[in-house]
Amino acid sequence: MTTIDTARLVAMFATIATATSADRDRLCALDGVIGDADHGIAMELGFSAARDAVAALDTGATDPTTLLNTAAKSFLNAVGASSGPLYATAFMRGAAAVKGKTTLDDADVVALFQAMAKGIQDRGKAEPGEKTMIDAWAPAAQAAGEALASGKSLAGSLEAAAQAAKAGAEATKAMVATKGRASRLGERSLGHMDPGAASAVTVIEAIRVTLTD
Amino acid sequence: MQTKKIINDGNRAVDEMLEGILAAHPRHLKSVDGSPRSIIARDGPRQGKVGLVIGGGSGHEPSFLGFVGKGLADAAAIGNVFASPPPDPILECAKAVSGGAGVLFMYGNYAGDVMNFDMAAEMAAMDDIEVRTVLSTDDVASAPRDQRHKRRGVAGNFFIFKAAGAACDKMLSFDECERIASKANDHTFTLGVALSPCSLPQTRRPNFEIGPDEMELGMGIHGEPGIAREKLKTADEITDEMLDRILDEMAPTRGDKVAVLVNSLGSTPLMELYIMNRRVKQRLDDIGVSIHASWVGNYCTSLEMAGASITLHRLDGELQTMLDHPCDCAMFRAG
Numbered sequence: 402m403t404t405i406d407t408a409r410l411v412a413m414f415a416t417i418a419t420a421t422s423a424d425r426d427r428l429c430a431l432d433g434v435i436g437d438a439d440h441g442i443a444m445e446l447g448f449s450a451a452r453d454a455v456a457a458l459d460t461g462a463t464d465p466t467t468l469l470n471t472a473a474k475s476f477l478n479a480v481g482a483s484s485g486p487l488y489a490t491a492f493m494r495g496a497a498a499v500k501g502k503t504t505l506d507d508a509d510v511v512a513l514f515q516a517m518a519k520g521i522q523d524r525g526k527a528e529p530g531e532k533t534m535i536d537a538w539a540p541a542a543q544a545a546g547e548a549l550a551s552g553k554s555l556a557g558s559l560e561a562a563a564q565a566a567k568a569g570a571e572a573t574k575a576m577v578a579t580k581g582r583a584s585r586l587g588e589r590s591l592g593h594m595d596p597g598a599a600s601a602v603t604v605i606e607a608i609r610v611t612l613t614d
Numbered sequence: 615m616q617t618k619k620i621i622n623d624g625n626r627a628v629d630e631m632l633e634g635i636l637a638a639h640p641r642h643l644k645s646v647d648g649s650p651r652s653i654i655a656r657d658g659p660r661q662g663k664v665g666l667v668i669g670g671g672s673g674h675e676p677s678f679l680g681f682v683g684k685g686l687a688d689a690a691a692i693g694n695v696f697a698s699p700p701p702d703p704i705l706e707c708a709k710a711v712s713g714g715a716g717v718l719f720m721y722g723n724y725a726g727d728v729m730n731f732d733m734a735a736e737m738a739a740m741d742d743i744e745v746r747t748v749l750s751t752d753d754v755a756s757a758p759r760d761q762r763h764k765r766r767g768v769a770g771n772f773f774i775f776k777a778a779g780a781a782c783d784k785m786l787s788f789d790e791c792e793r794i795a796s797k798a799n800d801h802t803f804t805l806g807v808a809l810s811p812c813s814l815p816q817t818r819r820p821n822f823e824i825g826p827d828e829m830e831l832g833m834g835i836h837g838e839p840g841i842a843r844e845k846l847k848t849a850d851e852i853t854d855e856m857l858d859r860i861l862d863e864m865a866p867t868r869g870d871k872v873a874v875l876v877n878s879l880g881s882t883p884l885m886e887l888y889i890m891n892r893r894v895k896q897r898l899d900d901i902g903v904s905i906h907a908s909w910v911g912n913y914c915t916s917l918e919m920a921g922a923s924i925t926l927h928r929l930d931g932e933l934q935t936m937l938d939h940p941c942d943c944a945m946f947r948a949g
Contacts, residue, residue: 425817426817426819429814429817429819429821430819433821433822433837434822435838435839436836436838437696437821437834437836437837437838438696438814438817438821438822438836438837439694439695439696439697439814439836441817442694442695442697442814442816442817443694443697446625446694477700477701477702478700478702479700480694480697480700481671481693481694481697481698481699481700481726481730482671482693482694482697482698482726482730483698483725483726483729484726485697485698485700485726485729485730486701486726486729486730486733487729524729525725525729580725581725583838584764589839
């Protein structure tokens with residue numbers, strides 16, 4: 402059993418910020434093909450702001466819920482765009498899912514992860530198959546839940562999530578966009594990976610790395 | 615290879631631009647204290663008047679804050695380049711211009727803008743400010759005719775905001791302002807053509823690829839792909855192709871009256887816009903549609919993208935009155 406405390410969540414945001422920053426130009430290029438080429442910038446800005454905001458908290462006096470809400474607000478206000486409301490809602494829902502806990506066990510982390518995916522889906526009103534970030538987040542959340550239920554550790558569950566996210570993002574290449582900015586493209590969106598799904602893989606992998614011993 | 619830009623720091627570009635705009639237009643504009651991305655009109659917002667808040671991403675200047683002023687929008691919420699503003703600056707705009715008669719949110723129909731403005735509207739409701747939203751969907755290239763509600767809002771915002779701003783300034787009721795705003799959108803049709811890409815200040819890389827002899831019909835104002843990639847044609851051929859699609863949608867009859875906007879996407883010069891406008895006039899003359907007023911220039915740009923858009927705004931008596939209503943904004947004046 403792994404125990405995740407607030408300090409580990411602070412580290413998680415630092416890792417996500419580093420990963421999205423390193424990924425910025427690839428994400429912008431993916432977005433340029435079917436959208437407006439700014440997705441990498443929004444992700445870098447948002448997670449840098451979240452990293453800085455949670456790093457400024459006193460971890461000893463902060464519970465995971467407060468930390469996640471702080472991350473949500475700072476991400477939203479730094480970015481706006483589409484990713485702002487989507488990731489802010491993810492973290493606020495995650496915060497609500499672990500309310501009252503001071504540390505998180507394996508089941509808590511998976512519940513947090515699943516609440517994030519649900520939050521993104523609710524805010525974006527997207528269903529799987531519409532070529533959005535939910536095509537990575539939804540299978541990842543499902544895989545994490547199934548892995549945990551089958552007796553896997555947190556590491557095993559997040560590994561399953563990361564694999565499912567990767568496969569989900571890959572599958573967006575064969576989808577025609579019906580939501581978001583790329584939806585006006587119709588058939589022309591075929592063959593290209595959705596940038597939101599691509600960045601979801603990066604975020605989920607960074608979560609896996611930091612929350613796995 | 616990075617594109618050439620006159621900037622200091624890509625991440626500071628929007629805020630430094632805003633400082634420059636406030637320095638240039640102190641008579642018209644100010645920012646809300648503590649919320650530098652909320653720009654409000656010095657004159658305009660008043661008790662009993664429906665407040666009009668517009669907004670969207672930066673990089674489209676003079677949209678959106680150039681249309682803030684007496685007789686037009688009361689405030690604009692400013693986002694990062696090509697990105698919707700977050701809810702907070704939108705909420706601050708709503709609070710600053712609320713005159714107790716309701717606040718109208720108007721912006722182009724993009725998923726990100728809709729989420730952020732809707733969140734701001736929910737927050738405003740908690741402050742007892744009633745918000746209604748009218749989305750602009752004038753880009754005929756961005757979805758089929760039977761799915762007009764899915765279309766993007768582009769340069770036609772100019773006419774749509776103008777009509778709504780006039781209705782608000784005339785102290786009409788919330789219902790009437792909303793109705794006129796929505797009608798103005800229904801009467802507005804835009805199509806763009808792009809010749810070369812733009813580049814974001816943070817990346818300084820062209821945001822799409824296009825051949826030296828190509829143009830993209832219907833490209834969006836953020837470089838979203840359009841409806842067809844074609845060989846570059848002459849000004850008359852391009853204008854005809856754009857007008858054919860616009861007129862097919864607008865379905866004018868002889869004797870109709872329109873307002874015309876020929877808009878640069880950023881780097882296409884006035885010379886080329888006026889060559890297009892000459893053809894617009896010829897074509898409208900041919901079908902017996904009269905031009906009440908024309909605007910030619912930079913109204914809704916896409917950074918340094920080359921290309922142009924044509925907007926026709928079909929007028930009836932009411933919309934003509936709204937268009938002719940005086941306004942005095944930082945970057946636009948009428949009447």
